[in-house]
Amino acid sequence: MAGVNLLDTHPKTRRDYDKRVLEKTPEIIALAKRFDRDFFDGDRKCGYGGYKYDGRWKAVVKRMKDYYHLPDNAAILDIGCAKGFMLHDFKELMPDCTVAGIDVSSYAIENAMPSVKPFLEIASAESLPYPDKSFDLVISINSIHNLPLESLKQSLREIQRVCRGHSYITVDAWRNEQERENLFKWVLTAETMMHVDEWKRLFAEVGYTGDYWWFMAD
Numbered sequence: 001m002a003g004v005n006l007l008d009t010h011p012k013t014r015r016d017y018d019k020r021v022l023e024k025t026p027e028i029i030a031l032a033k034r035f036d037r038d039f040f041d042g043d044r045k046c047g048y049g050g051y052k053y054d055g056r057w058k059a060v061v062k063r064m065k066d067y068y069h070l071p072d073n074a075a076i077l078d079i080g081c082a083k084g085f086m087l088h089d090f091k092e093l094m095p096d097c098t099v100a101g102i103d104v105s106s107y108a109i110e111n112a113m114p115s116v117k118p119f120l121e122i123a124s125a126e127s128l129p130y131p132d133k134s135f136d137l138v139i140s141i142n143s144i145h146n147l148p149l150e151s152l153k154q155s156l157r158e159i160q161r162v163c164r165g166h167s168y169i170t171v172d173a174w175r176n177e178q179e180r181e182n183l184f185k186w187v188l189t190a191e192t193m194m195h196v197d198e199w200k201r202l203f204a205e206v207g208y209t210g211d212y213w214w215f216m217a218d
């Protein structure tokens with residue numbers, strides 16, 4: 001189990017935390033939490049403001065393949081896969097790999113990349129529709145913190161259950177008071193956020209042995 005940033009090739013987003021907190025009405029939060037069109041492809045106030053493929057995952061999947069020494073025929077699961085962008089890039093890099101993705105959003109799955117859509121399912125992270133030890137790599141980027149604490153613990157146990165190799169998750173976290181304040185201003189959908197040390201204690205408590213990194217509002 002290690003903290004490692006495998007997403008450091010992502011473009012750095014400039015965030016106006018003070019503007020966001022003013023726009024974040026209960027109505028906007030409720031719309032975002034539906035993980036429907038408004039969250040992905042609606043107004044920026046409600047989420048992504050246009051969740052479009054731009055190739056940014058290519059460098060990340062190459063990094064993961066190398067870091068975990070994945071075989072060409074690896075089985076890979078993405079929890080909270082949205083429109084399947086990362087899985088599409090895994091398939092491009094490793095045509096013999098097997099991919100699977102789940103997401104609670106029927107909108108995201110319906111609008112997924114055609115190349116991977118047949119391998120995506122609507123499901124929730126706390127109940128994964130796969131047998132034990134199905135995957136060489138289980139990934140969940142910025143997704144399981146959308147669950148309340150007890151369900152989130154269950155989702156970590158589920159990752160352990162379906163994983164036979166490596167797992168990698170990222171979750172909302174802070175290292176200091178300024179980052180905590182910024183994060184609370186910024187987030188629309190997260191239910192569980194913690195200091196990085198609290199996350200590490202939680203991982204140990206539930207027996208999560210995979211790797212992790214943070215979404216931080218620094």
Ligand SMILES: C[S@@+](CC[C@H](N)C(=O)[O-])C[C@H]1O[C@@H](n2cnc3c(N)ncnc32)[C@H](O)[C@@H]1O
Binds near residue numbers: 081103108124125140
């Ligand atoms: C911030 S987006 C991240 C999407 C993608 N992983 C990425 O990094 O581009 C969060 C995703 O988690 C999904 N999600 C929210 N709650 C979930 C749950 N309980 N189980 C599975 N996916 C969930 C949302 O629908 C959304 O696609």
